[in-house]
Amino acid sequence: MDNFTFYSPTYFVFGRGTENEAGRYVKRFGGTKVLLHYGGGSVVRSGLLDRVKDSLDQEGIAHVELGGVKPNPRSGLVYEGIELCRKEKVDFILAVGGGSTIDSSKAIAVGVPYEGDFWDFFAGKAEVEEALPVASVLTIAAAGSEGSWGAVITNEDGMYKRPYNCEKMRPVFAIMNPELTMTLPPYQTASGCTDIMAHVFERYFTNTKDVEITDRLCEGILKTIIKELPKVLEDPNDYEARANIMWAGTLAHNDICGVGREQDWASHNLEHELSALYDCAHGAGLAVMFPAWMTYVMHHDIPRFAQFAVRVWGCEMDYDHPEETAREGIARTKAFFHSVGMPTSFAELGAREEDIPKLLETLQIEGRTEGFFMKLGPKECEEVYRLACR
Amino acid sequence: MDNFTFYSPTYFVFGRGTENEAGRYVKRFGGTKVLLHYGGGSVVRSGLLDRVKDSLDQEGIAHVELGGVKPNPRSGLVYEGIELCRKEKVDFILAVGGGSTIDSSKAIAVGVPYEGDFWDFFAGKAEVEEALPVASVLTIAAAGSEGSWGAVITNEDGMYKRPYNCEKMRPVFAIMNPELTMTLPPYQTASGCTDIMAHVFERYFTNTKDVEITDRLCEGILKTIIKELPKVLEDPNDYEARANIMWAGTLAHNDICGVGREQDWASHNLEHELSALYDCAHGAGLAVMFPAWMTYVMHHDIPRFAQFAVRVWGCEMDYDHPEETAREGIARTKAFFHSVGMPTSFAELGAREEDIPKLLETLQIEGRTEGFFMKLGPKECEEVYRLACR
Secondary structure, eight states: OOOEEEEEEEEEEESTTGGGGHHHHHHHTTOSEEEEEEOSSHHHHTSHHHHHHHHHHHTTOEEEEEOOOOSSOBHHHHHHHHHHHHHHTOOEEEEEESHHHHHHHHHHHHHTTOSSOTHHHHTTSOOOOOOOOEEEEEOOSSSOTTTOSEEEEEETTTTEEEEEEOGGGSOSEEEEOGGGGTTSOHHHHHHHHHHHHHHHHHHHSOSOOOOHHHHHHHHHHHHHHHHHHHHHHHOTTOHHHHHHHHHHHHHTTSSTTTTTSOOOOHHHHHHHHHHHHHOOOHHHHHHHHHHHHHHHHGGGOHHHHHHIIIIIHOOOOOSSOHHHHHHHHHHHHHHHHHHTTOOOSHHHHTOOGGGHHHHHHHHTOTTSOBOSSSOBOHHHHHHHHHHTTO | OOOEEEEEEEEEEESTTGGGGHHHHHHHTTOSEEEEEEOSSHHHHTSHHHHHHHHHHHTTOEEEEEOOOOSSOBHHHHHHHHHHHHHHTOOEEEEEESHHHHHHHHHHHHHTTOSSOTHHHHTTSOOOOOOOOEEEEEOOSSSOGGGOSEEEEEETTTTEEEEEEOGGGSOSEEEEOGGGGTTSOHHHHHHHHHHHHHHHHHHHSOSOOOOHHHHHHHHHHHHHHHHHHHHHHHOTTOHHHHHHHHHHHHHTTSSTTTTTSOOOOHHHHHHHHHHHHHOOOHHHHHHHHHHHHHHHHGGGOHHHHHHIIIIIHOOOOOSSOHHHHHHHHHHHHHHHHHHTTOOOSHHHHTOOGGGHHHHHHHHTOTTSOBOSSSOBOHHHHHHHHHHTTO
């Protein structure tokens, strides 16, 4: 096990009706004037935004609003949010929405007290020293941003996505009411669950040996999604299944599944170029990329892929031909994504093989590598994209 | 899933050599004058205390010392610690040791700013409003106190143990170097692992249905201990196994395994009277009490005990006779405890059946019940103690 630090100070408030406690928690964590940041009209139409505003009003907390966050959140709105917060002297940012809204909120939070361009952080040119506190009322189980130290923003000047992580971006609280996810369309629910599984995959396929405890946590989260997702597709109002998925989504990405070991993240980065170019759902892009990546890297560590097949998918171990077991695990993964309505190829996603050079260009892979389980240079990344076309 | 809050703000610093960072983290969390609290001579003899002092000196942090914490930590030393801290104007408490030392530190931390008797908190007569920050350099994987909000103290005036939980007692950081646990005698290592398993059992046997994600985490931690404990008994210097156990010990008790569900805790409370009376290792007492409790309550929920048998112990499910599977799981639990050198009966522990009335008396069970999975009144508690004699 590698040395590590683990710090997840977010206060999680989970369950029915918890959105009505937003004001109380903003107060507890020192907010006096809040930016309510959100996406499209659904949080308005459903009445959620009003309930959150009411709870702020009850605590006497002032608030301003900025809607319009899109999936794959854009730099333009971040600049707008930073300006608004400065003008209105906002001291707390409350995201009402999913991963995109929370990521956009995090970018605004680090941008407000910074004199330069917030993109400096995402471009690796500066480190965050100060940030406004961020929190969320979560509306989709997917990105895990409600408990993570990361954010991903799409730069509109070139349409490429970049991730950034820092401790100051860890949300101070997260309000998680599974009921709020019941109205999601099945495609979004499945896409969110794919993202959750992908967050675990990135940590599960590692070169660090003998981290049994973390393997078991990873497997537990994957098995939970595999069991619960079909239930909510069958009955969108299944509270227990929604609750299991929502909490699993947080645990998949607050890094409890990644401590003490090298992580990979090639598939996420390869996918980011897909969703930036085609504006597809991140989870759907991951359903395409992961089976391709697994197929490409499987021979790097057959026992690990066999363990994955046996422990997560319940495959029988083929002791004489472990690579068959490994292959079966990947096939089961792909079949599961298909069964929940996810695309598993470029064509199904609406991506085009002839765009691969463009994807590689925006990935800026020349002269460097992606991932750690197997380091993928430009040629290998191209191979993985090609496998994803089949 | 029940509504819940989950808050685990402890900064975990895990791995080789991390005790040398103690000073840096005390500084980060605002300490300027530290009480170093510890137990017997081993942290002195091993040089650990000197390394920690050096790291405080390097950061220019003043410190005073109070050793002498015993297993099942006593109220007397807590009073002494409170007085010392007030006199020396200590503003931070650093426990160097295991659960007893950390619990004693927590009790001192809440006692210092309180005008009344610290025992008020443990007697349920007052709630903590303020506390000094507490942290630890951990030397045994067992109690999970390094990441929990609880402490258990033995009142010397009558020799009975009482637990107390509050958010203000959550440690601000925990330094966890698995190497420090390599010199533990096998009995203490096994006793610690039994405590870890017991912390999961208390949360696993619940009446709350369909909390799949938490079940899976519980099972993962149990399977980790079952796999790793025999390895360290075979080779005490197996770093990877020690590391897995140490991290599992924290996760077993920071409540990540208990959210969203009713927990039990009857076995712990029944055990507390054993270790208070006989001064035995808490884990050893739990190895005696848990199989007895399981046997007594099994029929309350056969499917849950069958799931435990199949998923944790790998038993084959007997679909026609699930109670046989349930029974097998309990037998495997008892056999495992035996195999790692733990007692599983009163006689092996050095407890006496004729003391049961005394145990029931200090438990103060008259007119109330213990536990939630099945509520146990005086008669039922007596039955469980009697089962533990076999």
